[in-house]
Amino acid sequence: MSVVAGKIIDESIVVAADSQVTWGQAKTEGTKLYKIGENLIFGGAGLLRDINLMRLFLDTHTPASAEERDVLEFYAEFVEWGKRKLSSFEPKSEFMFAFDGKLxxxxxxxxxxxxxxxAIGSGWEYARAALHLGHTPTQAVAVACDLTIFCMPPVTEFRIPRHPQQSAGREHEVI
Structure with a gap:
């Protein structure tokens, strides 16, 4: 159970996630939101198995670009790779990426x-409504944490420049 919310804000892409791993339990780091290098943020909602496999896959793979065909090819490669790691692998999770200037x-x-x-995950409706009303991703995830038992603080946020040549600014914050 989880919520991941992202938003393009000026010249940055900001993504935040809660910390709930399963009903009522929280971890303060490393469960569903990761910054890979300086220009990719990855968040997952669903099975921790899928999220961890994607995390491992991202150690050696990234999409060629954020264009739809390249993202689909990347995801197909992930599924093939996952089946080589776990023969019964059938991904059941959602993934959010900030990459190549897109969310x-x-x-x-x-x-x-x-x-x-x-937003994706258990609290996506609450988070998306908060984003629509002008909240930041961190605020939107906090709203989801307040309104559903399936999300829990603390909230982690990462920010990358929308255009890689720009300075990344604040990189990581746990609230």
């Missing part, structure tokens, strides 16, 4: 959704 989601349905703001 997007992909998952087991092999579709790619692009956002100016968006």
């Amino acid at each position: 997007f989601e992909t998952g087991g349905d092999f579709d790619v959704f692009y956002y100016d703001y968006g």
Whole structure:
């Protein structure tokens, strides 16, 4: 159970996530939101197995670009790679990425959704409504934490420049 929310804010892409791992238990780091290098943020909602496998996959793979065809190819490679690691692997999770100047989601349905703001996971409706009303991703995740038992603080946030040549500014904050 989890919520991941992201938003393009000026020249940055900001993504935040709660810390709930399962009903009522929290970890303060390393469960669903990761910054990979200086220009990629990855968040996952769903099975920790899927999230951890994607994390390992990202050690050696990234999409060629944030264009739909490249993202679909990347995701197909992930599924093939995952099946080599675990023969019964069938991904059941959603993934949010900030990469190549875009914020997007992909998952087991092999579709790619692009956002100016968006949310995935158990509290996605609350977080997305908060984003729509002008809240930051961290504030939106906090709203989801307040309104559903399936999300829990603390909230972790990462920020990358929308255009890689820009300074990244504040990189990581746990609230």
